[in-house]
Amino acid sequence: MPEYYSDQKYKGPEAIVVAMDIGTTQSAVSFAHFIPGVYPQGQMVTSWPGQHGGIAKTPSWVSYRGGTLKACGAEAASDFKEDRDNVAYWFKMHLNPNPPSDSTFHSPRLDIPPLPARVTIEQVYADIMRYLMDHTRRIFGESETGTAEIWDRLRNTLVVVLATPNGWDIREQATLRKAAIRASLVTEENAGQLLQFVTEAEASVHYALAQDPCQWLRKKAVFSVIDCGGSTVDTTVYRCLWTKPLSLNETCPSECLQAGGVFVDRGVRVMLERKLKGSSFSNPIVIRNIVDAFEREVKPMFDGVIEEHTLEFGAPDDNNPSLGICEGRITLSNRELKPIFDSVINQIVEHCSRVIIREKVQRVLLVGGFGESPYLRTVLSDKLSPYDATVLKVGNSAKKAASVGAIIKHIKQFIVARAAKATFGGCVRPQYDEKLHHERQHTAQPYPDGKERVDGAFHAWIKKGTVIQGTFAHKLSYHVAWDAALTSKNELAGKLGEIGIEVFAWEGNGVPTWCKEEDGTSGSVKNMWS
Known part of the structure; x- marks a missing residue:
């Protein structure tokens, strides 16, 4: 893919970046070799075992025998045809979250094929990640700038980028992180640095704008990218801030629909x-x-x-x-x-058109496997034409937008601001306020600072829909108090270092009052990490 290059020479240390899009039905990989003083250029893996050359996608199939890996990709085709019970397929849907009723991740009923006996979703992901990486190494060795020796020399600093649906968050990423470690793509020690995630929507917009000559793109233009895949449809709306260099803002939180x-x-x-x-x-x-x-x-x-x-x-x-x-x-x-087709497409069109009409979108860029559907494009165009929104099909059906776009994103960073998909905050002990905390008045008690406080209140840091710059940093002041009568000097000295705090996310509208139910169980506010 020679057109995916930077207009600036790379100035950092030599590195390899591998981007994977493990889709519901197809998977793909792109990579880039970053060389100091050279214009970075992306490349797709277009040769997979069991397939004719030139095909950039391989089936998301993993077959097993007695719980042990047997084959992946097209090499599992005979098992998929003859003994599907021992093949993990559509397994991505096992990881889709079960959303609350007010979530932007909507899910129609669909029976998901069970995983083979004695096989976990983490194992499936680990096996296909290892398969994709092994063959990427082979293709890298045959590339213009790469050799097996270069791969081996840079392997311990290789960056892995995984494309995930808009509706996935820290919990789904945790499963993928464990799988990547299990597959030896990264280690426990370096996963935080070398394993990165990008939403399929963000990867797709980089792909779409690299594919399209963008003669229509002007400053303040509002457009949408809809990535229609096998099982998820991601919709994101952007406003163009500048064209040279190209800079984009998300106008609102991206949405995810389980359909395709x-x-x-x-x-x-x-x-x-x-x-x-x-x-x-x-x-x-x-x-x-x-x-x-x-x-x-x-x-x-x-x-x-x-x-x-x-x-x-x-x-x-x-x-x-x-x-x-x-x-x-x-x-x-x-x-x-x-x-x-109508039962699926009408749902997609209804869901996507709401945000497109509300944000007064002028262009809609369709990418993804199901985005190739002529019928989908016709129905969506008919729905949006009264609102002066033009639907455009972008890209090559032989390629997967997310894997290509993830590499382009690493080379060309178009998006400078994103809209928060949820309200994020921490759990605090505020001074008791009769109007705010009356329902838990019985829990109020004096604290070492002499004030009457309640425990477990939600303190918002970033509200849902807030547009956050890529270099965004937000500082907050917290204090922790101890009762001197109950805490020895040695205990106090041990606590005066780094202090961890739980992070919570609220996907509904407004700001909740409490982090947890009064009995300590999690409610609709998600405990993200601590």
């Missing part, structure tokens, strides 16, 4: 089970073969107009005219397929 291509696949499977019930074609293998053919041949080009779609799934002697089956081919009508 796999929901269409599941709908087609349910429709086929109903359509073929009672016939000789109602067995799971036949239905699976038809769904696989649909996913390859129909879903990417479905436009809601073509009346019939014919899929090859069996042998020439497979016939049942009443079911539309002739010589191993089945014909599915637009009347059967369109409601399935």
Whole structure:
């Protein structure tokens, strides 16, 4: 990808950065070799075992035998076809959070395929991360500026960037961090420095703007990037501050919807089970073969107009005219397929259009695998045209926007300010206020400073929606008091060093009064870390 380079020579120490996008159905990797005095340039891994060269994506499949890793990617294709119970697929959805009702991460019902027996989600991620890194090392050794010797020399300082959905936070990142350590991508000691996370939305905007000539982009222009993937749709709105150098602000918290291509696949499977019930074609293998053919041949080009779609799934002697089956081919009508697409796409359009209309967006950039859908683009354009918002498809379907964009972000930092997705704060003991704390009046008690205080109140640091500059720092003054009568000098001396504090996040609107329920259990305010 020679077009993804910096216009400035690199001035730091020599380094390698590897960006991974482990998607619901496909995964991809990009990397960059940063050399002092050289213009940085990104590169995609476009050669994967079991696939023809030039394909930048590999299936997110991990197969096991008795709980032990057997194969990854396209090398697990035969297991995926013949023994799917021993294959981890769509496993990304196991990590999706279960949101409260007021969260911006919305989730429709979908049965998630179970993981193979005796296999954990952390193990699956560790196995596929190791697989992706091993083959990235091979490709790096064949690249223009890289060799196996350079990789080995820089391996202990190699930076790993993982792209994650907008709706994931510190808990999902903790699982990925454990998996990365387990896969030996980083160590316990250096993970804080060498393992980084970027939201898929932020990576996608870097990809979109590098792909698009941006002749429309002007100072104060407002645009949106919608990343439609296999199971999540991320929507982010930006305002252009400057064009040279390009600087962007998020205008509001990004949103995440659990929807995408796999929901269409599941709908087609349910429709086929109903359509073929009672016939000789109602067995799971036949239905699976038809769904696989649909996913390859129909879903990417479905436009809601073509009346019939014919899929090859069996042998020439497979016939049942009443079911539309002739010589191993089945014909599915637009009347059967369109409601399935509508059930997913209408939800996406309704969700995305709310923030686009509210923020008066002028351009909508569609990226991601499901973003290639002609029908999605048509429905979204029809919805937004009365509001003068133009929908543009961006990029190459052979590439994954998030993995490419994560590397571009490392080379070109477009976004200078982000909107906080939640209200963050700490737990304090404020002076008792009858108006604010009346419901816990019975817990108020005198403290060593002589004031009557209540425990467990939420003190907001950053409110949801606040636009935060990339160099943002916020200082607050806290004090801790001890009762001299109950604390010895030795104990006090040991406590007068660094003091840790729990960090809490509130994803709803407004600011909560309390961090926890009165019994000490967590309520809707999340305990992020301490």
